Amino acid sequence: MSTPVAHGSIRRRLLLSLLASAAVLAIVVYFVVQSVARQVAQESQDNVLTASALSILDSARLSGGEISIDLPYSALSMLDSISDERVFYAIRLENEFLSGYADLPEAKENGAVSPAYLSAMFLGEEVRVATVRRRMSTDTGRSFLKVTVAQTLSGQKQTLARISRTSMGIGAGFFLVWVLLAALISRSTIRPLDRLTSSVSRRGPKDLRPVAAPVPSEMVPLVASLNSFMRRLQQSLMRSEDFIAEAAHRVRTPLAVVRTKAEVAQRKSDDPETRKALREMIRAIDDSSRTAGQLLDHAMVTFRLDHLAREEISLHRLVHDTVERMRPTSELKDVTLEATEVETAVIKGDPILVQNALHNLLDNAVKYSPSGAEILVALTTTDDGATISVNDTGPGFQTDELDELPKRFARGANTQDIVGSGLGLTIAKEVVEAHGGTLHITNNPGGGACVSLLFPSS
């Protein structure tokens, strides 16, 4: 069987696309968190600046038409309370500079909204500027008192750096969690496929039933065509088995007629050459009719295996019956056939098949044993199951053929002069395997072969 060519992997593709999307999302999360944090940090800095500017504005008093400002200590010290910051301020009445840093830029208001904010460079460093204003009545009329406060960004930068690290952590954590999820998701997505694969590959060699287990809708077409393929395969197999059985049946009856005629002719003939030829002919006919019989047997076995019965079989009775049925043949060949140490065992299965399997083993044993040989049949039980073993004192198997023998039409190298089809062991093996058991072929240490059938306890 050739291995299919693999091109790509659904699971890997799924995993990769999940991870790629997770990476994109993680990066998006990182930037979103950071931009929100930047906004929040900016807002909180603006709030502190506004509070500072307002406290200065609130300290302005009118005394004798002049504006006096008692700069509160906290107005500037609050700007430095959390992180060390450089702080600048300017107090102006309209455009007249009153106190502070004369060059400090002013945040221009949008319409009437106060406070206003501005980011600018001042004295070599980036600063955030807030300006608030209040209408005052002075000698010269009503005018705006404007207070501008500015602060460097070192605290904000520290906060942002910390949040940047945090959001990096969040992004990475998100990604890691997603990696785990992606692994789980891809595995669970691929699971029905794995399940189908294992259910198909777990099947026995003869099992061509359609797949009935429910599958995801995407796999329905695949399973449907698989089922249809298997149905056609089964039909085609059945047709060929039928054909073989039919052929064997049709050949066997004429062969029996030909054999009878040949025997009659042999008895009547006096010419030794003719008798010899007829004897060889009868032998060939026997061979053919036996093969046809076993082909029929095999077809029968194949059919019954497809619809395996599950009856209770008393193995001990079956062993006795089969041995008794075989006894005439063995006595004809002067071979001793004995059922020794038969224990009581009951299994579930098809009694006809099991009997056929044992019959094939005994038939082989009798056929390949020389006259005077001894065949012992035993039935032993263990916790694992029941074992029927057939030991003979024949020539045994050639050790290098032990694996090959149970295959169809395979015959041992030392069997040329004996009639046989090579189907006997195949049938036995197929039957015992259909019952979940195993067939073992060994040679006995003292000579002769041992074939055993192990049926597991159900």
Add this chain to the structure above:
Amino acid sequence: MRQFALSIVLIFAAGWASAFEAEEVARFGPSDSDSELRIISTADIAFFEPMISSFLASVPGTAIEYTVVSSSELQKAIVDEGEAFDVAVSSAMDLQTKLANDGWAQRFTPGSTSALPDWAVWNDMLFAFTQEPAAIVVSKSGFGDLPLPESRNDLINLLRQHPDLFRGRVGTYDVRQSGLGYLFATQDTRASEIYWRLTEVMGGLDAQLYCCSSDMIDAVKSGDLLIAYNVLGSYAINREDRDEFAIILPADFTTVMLRTALIPSNAPSSELAALFLDHLMTRSHGQDAQLLTNPALDLSQNEAALNRIRIGPGLLVFLDQLKKRAFLSEWESAILQK
């Protein structure tokens, strides 16, 4: 330290060509050295000399030029004239803060950062290396049997009970002249209203006004003064004749000035300056500190009453011209009582 040729050149204000007024200039270390550190400082040479000597011992081949100025002259030298100094040391914390805040200082990360207390560093620009309390210095001989005041309240009561004894013999800073005096006075007003009461009482007793702590201590020693208020405790304790006065740290609150150093942004040898600041900070903080102030002045016994001035932009508030004008006029009306 004596292996160095120690040459001190004293040049007095009159002989100095530059526009800012130096009180003294001294040179330490070998005369033929290839690297020179220029320090501008408000601290007396005698006060700062141990630090210079230990630095020269650890960095051989270096010379130091040490210029003593008043705190306002220091501002003038750096801001107005752009004089190239490597280190600026001053007791006027507000002016130092303004220098740093206005961008006249370089940022520098000291090697001993972890050992430094929070209050000793501001914005990696300003570095505090002493804690010097504002003390009440009293003449022991002049006081006789009178009880020593322990707080400002005690002092007010004492002055009120013996107006004739103290008239004309009470001294304090002229805050219009002295940056440090102004700093002490403004911080006192932040801490308690009692400052104004005390100032009015002193004004009523015809208080004498001085430019500097050392002058006030001299006046106490000579008997001109019985009491000097807001004198630098570190100067008083470092004197040889310290046993002649009582140095009182007021129990209600003691304002503590932090002497600070910074590296000006135009420092010609800023690497050497950084080395010097590292030396300054490691010698001034931590377990093995060798303080410039005499160990007899123990601040730790009075920790709860210590009002350590915090370096930060709050100090800019009293430098605001409107604020300063208002404060000085209030102070004048309290102390001069015209």
